[in-house]
Amino acid sequence: xxxxxxxxxxxxxxxxxxxxxxxxxxxxxxxxxxxxxxxxxxxxxxxxxxxxxxxxxxxxxxxxxxxxxxxxxxxxxxxxxxxxxxxxxxxxxxxxxxxxxxxxxxxxxxxxxxxxxxxxxxxxxxxxxxxxxxxxxxxxxxxxxxxxxxxxxxxxxxxxxxxxxxxxxxxxxxxx
Numbered sequence: 001x002x003x004x005x006x007x008x009x010x011x012x013x014x015x016x017x018x019x020x021x022x023x024x025x026x027x028x029x030x031x032x033x034x035x036x037x038x039x040x041x042x043x044x045x046x047x048x049x050x051x052x053x054x055x056x057x058x059x060x061x062x063x064x065x066x067x068x069x070x071x072x073x074x075x076x077x078x079x080x081x082x083x084x085x086x087x088x089x090x091x092x093x094x095x096x097x098x099x100x101x102x103x104x105x106x107x108x109x110x111x112x113x114x115x116x117x118x119x120x121x122x123x124x125x126x127x128x129x130x131x132x133x134x135x136x137x138x139x140x141x142x143x144x145x146x147x148x149x150x151x152x153x154x155x156x157x158x159x160x161x162x163x164x165x166x167x168x169x170x171x172x173x174x175x176x
Contacts, residue, residue: 019044035073049085067101076106084119097129100136118153131171132163149174 055073067085090106114131
C-alpha cells in the first residue's frame with residue numbers, strides 16, 4: 001500500500017483510480033475476468049467468485065457478493081446484493097436484492113430492496129421487482145411490476161402485469 005496526499009479534487013480522482021485498479025487487480029488475480037478495467041468499478045467490500053466475468057460499465061458497491069461463474073454487465077449497477085452462482089445480470093440495476101443460483105436478469109430490469117429470486121428464475125426486460133419473493137423457475141419476461149408479493153414455483157407472469165396493492169396507506173401482499 002502507498003500513502004498519498006490529497007489536496008484537491010484532481011488528486012482525489014487519481015487516488016481513487018489507484019485504489020480501484022488495485023481492487024480490480026486483486027480480483028483478476030483470483031480468477032475474475034474483467035473485460036475493461038477502465039470502466040469497471042468495484043468497492044473494497046465486494047466479493048466475487050472464481051470464473052465470474054465483469055463486462056464494461058459494471059459497478060459493484062457496498063456488501064455485494066457475486067457467485068462463481070456469473071456474468072455481470074455490461075452497464076450494470078449492483079448495490080448491497082447477493083448474487084448466486086452461474087447468474088447473468090445484463091444492463092440492470094439491483095439494490096438489496098438476492099438472486100439464487102442460475103438466475104437471469106435483464107436487460108433493463110430494476111430489482112429493489114426485498115427482491116428475492118429463487119433458483120433458475122428469469123427476469124426480462126423492463127421488469128421491476130420490489131419486496132417480492134419469486135420461487136424457483138419463475139419467469140417474468142417483460143414490461144411488468146411485481147411489488148409486495150409471493151410468486152409460486154414455475155409461474156409465468158405475462159407481459160404488462162402489475163402487482164400493486166397499495167391503497168395510499170398500506171402495502172398488501174399479492175400471492176400467486
